Amino acid sequence: MLTLTSPVEIWAHRLPAGVKLAAMALATTGLFLMGSPLGLGLSALATATLYLAGGGGFAMTGLRLLRPLWPFVLVVAAWHLWTGDFAGGAAVTxxxxxxxxxxxxxxxxxxxxxxxxxxxxxxxPLAPFGLAPRRLALAMALVIRFIPVMLDRLAQITDAWSARSARRPRWRVLVPATLAALDDADRAAEALRARGGTG
Structure with missing residues (x-):
């Protein structure tokens, strides 16, 4: 739970973390400033190339991590098809x-x-205001780590519901998903305490 680092080591593992985070921030900002579906499509192709440069196994792992997004993609696509805004739907997706x-x-x-x-x-720089940098850094890192894990857990719960019922899960998966999130948070806290806490 505390790490999603790929066991398949590629060239990007050797890059400094600061460089990767800064590049991601710039690239994400560029994506939100870009409105052309063509430009966004080229960006998606470039991102796919990054994964493929790490080999088939690495690329397949990355593709599996995108699986929880498909319900959102379908909702966005259906809405924009209904409104007739095909370009807007493609850009958002x-x-x-x-x-x-x-x-x-x-x-x-x-x-x-x-x-x-x-x-x-x-x-x-926030230390003089009473915020412990170590704890704040750990909280931010865990948020980044937990988002794909929580999306994957939600997808698993939704699949389990669909296998047992013909009805759509909708809001019914919120309670088990929330309980699963709390359970995962509790396990992560126990793991941190076992390793000496946040320092």
């Missing part, structure tokens, strides 16, 4: 998939300890 794929790429190729160190350095 490509932007969402590319942004999440880039975040997953950084997560898969960066150790949690390196990410914490970066965030801790960024949070150091």
């Amino acid at each position: 490509l932007r969402m998939l590319t942004a999440v794929a880039l975040a997953n790429f950084v997560t898969m190729t960066t150790r949690l300890s390196d990410m914490i160190a970066i965030f801790q350095g960024l949070a150091r």
Whole structure:
């Protein structure tokens, strides 16, 4: 739970964490400033190339991490098809998939300890205001780590519901998903305490 770093080591593992996070921030900002479906499509293609450069196994892992996004993609696509805004729907879908794929790429190729160190350095100016940089950095790193895990858990619960009922799950999966999130948070807290806490 505390790490989603890919066991398949590729060239990006050797890049400094700060460089990857800065590149991701710039790329994501560019995605939201870009409105052309063509430009967003080229960005998605470039992101796919990043994954493929790591080999088939690495690329397939990245593709599996995008699986929880498909319900959102279908909702966005259906809405824009209904309104007739095909270009807008394509832009939103490509932007969402590319942004999440880039975040997953950084997560898969960066150790949690390196990410914490970066965030801790960024949070150091907040120390005079009573905010512990180490704890704040750990919280930010865990948020990044937990988002894909929680999306995957929600997809598993939805699939389990669909296998047992013909009705659509909708709001019915919220309670088990919330309980699963709390359970995962409790396990992560126990793991942190076993390793000496946040320091």
